Amino acid sequence: MKKSLVISYDDLWEGNDHWEEFEKFAQEFPDLKITFFVIVGKCTNEFLEKVNQPWSELVYHCWSHHRKDWLSWSKEEAKEKLLEYQKYGFGKGFKAPHFRITDEICKACDELDFWVCSSPTVPIKNKKYWYTYPKDGIVLKYPDYDEYNDHLQNKNFSECLVILKQFCSNNKPEFKFISEVIKIQ
Numbered sequence: 001m002k003k004s005l006v007i008s009y010d011d012l013w014e015g016n017d018h019w020e021e022f023e024k025f026a027q028e029f030p031d032l033k034i035t036f037f038v039i040v041g042k043c044t045n046e047f048l049e050k051v052n053q054p055w056s057e058l059v060y061h062c063w064s065h066h067r068k069d070w071l072s073w074s075k076e077e078a079k080e081k082l083l084e085y086q087k088y089g090f091g092k093g094f095k096a097p098h099f100r101i102t103d104e105i106c107k108a109c110d111e112l113d114f115w116v117c118s119s120p121t122v123p124i125k126n127k128k129y130w131y132t133y134p135k136d137g138i139v140l141k142y143p144d145y146d147e148y149n150d151h152l153q154n155k156n157f158s159e160c161l162v163i164l165k166q167f168c169s170n171n172k173p174e175f176k177f178i179s180e181v182i183k184i185q
């Protein structure tokens with residue numbers, strides 16, 4: 001049986017997208033699936049339409065990474081923000097920058113049936129969740145799946161992508177979006 005590979009990239013915004021490289025990647029691997037965590041405040045509507053592809057899963061990350069806007073959201077505000085981007089085809093998920101999530105957002109996600117991405121070092125109690133180890137640009141191997149996560153601003157992005165493609169050629173994994181592997185508690 002093929003082993004699953006879950007690929008995700010943090011901090012997608014217009015100008016920090018490497019989009020031509022991803023388009024090539026998708027041509028080379030027709031079954032490719034990648035989850036992108038998007039900084040929505042730095043994206044135009046046209047850009048969000050461009051990056052919404054059958055092989056991409058877009059997920060709300062934050063408005064602006066450095067203003068810590070998400071920390072002050074009430075539960076209702078969080079719901080509003082999360083739902084706003086559904087019209088651009090976003091997945092029903094959320095990942096807080098630096099895994100700094102609040103109880104209000106956790107409640108909002110549970111009530112909206114959104115999954116939350118965190119790290120094993122920052123456990124959460126959400127109904128639907130996924131833990132990613134923050135190790136940029138390295139394929140991490142687990143008994144029942146492999147995972148790759150990187151930041152688009154990684155200065156070694158392209159070198160890491162070459163290694164990832166090589167891994168895909170050699171192992172012929174079954175690509176999965178995070179939404180397809182989330183755990184339920």
Ligand SMILES: [Zn+2]
Nearest residue numbers: 010011097098
């Ligand atoms: Zn981030």
